[in-house]
Amino acid sequence: EAGVAQSPRYKIIEKRQSVAFWCNPISGHATLYWYQQILGQGPKLLIQFQNNGVVDDSQLPKDRFSAERLKGVDSTLKIQPAKLEDSAVYLCASSLVNGGTGELFFGEGSRLTVL
């Protein structure tokens, strides 16, 4: 079974530039998450989708971050304009709908460096 795919693995940009990250979840997983993991900290939820609807985006900085999940499969997370404090690893995860067990399957992450 293929895992969660993310790209790019690494991205370096100047502040005020824009960047986009892509995620392809495990086939059949209706729930998709984007987490931000700043160095030395635990992952923090940015946004959760169920199919192509947003379940929770309360911690997404909506003035600069946006995310979409077209057709309930792939998802894109965009940052525009980027700030220095956005330097982090952006993790995509997926799970079965109302899995109950709470097991999330994570991709390897996209590491963003903002200079």
Next chain:
Amino acid sequence: GDSVTQMEGPVTLSEEAFLTINCTYTATGYPSLFWYVQYPGEGLQLLLKATKADDKGSNKGFEATYRKETTSFHLEKGSVQVSDSAVYFCALSARETSGSRLTFGEGTQLTVNP
């Protein structure tokens, strides 16, 4: 809101030593509890879980028991190996919410020396 507190790291042990990583939580209702592990250069992966009070999760020699009375889920291993070197995250999932989103602790870096 929900939160998870882990013992501060990093933790450095010699091979075959006993490991404990403390984890306590705050949550409404009855959450499910998890330990995730992140090996160098890899993504997060589930190590073990417990979904109700007094449940014991176990995997790869690691164990953790869901203690409702102390709101804890401490991770233990009787004899660590060099290959256990990784970052360990305690997490909870609030049952009353849809989906299975996780709230993570800050992580504990474990280094095991030969």
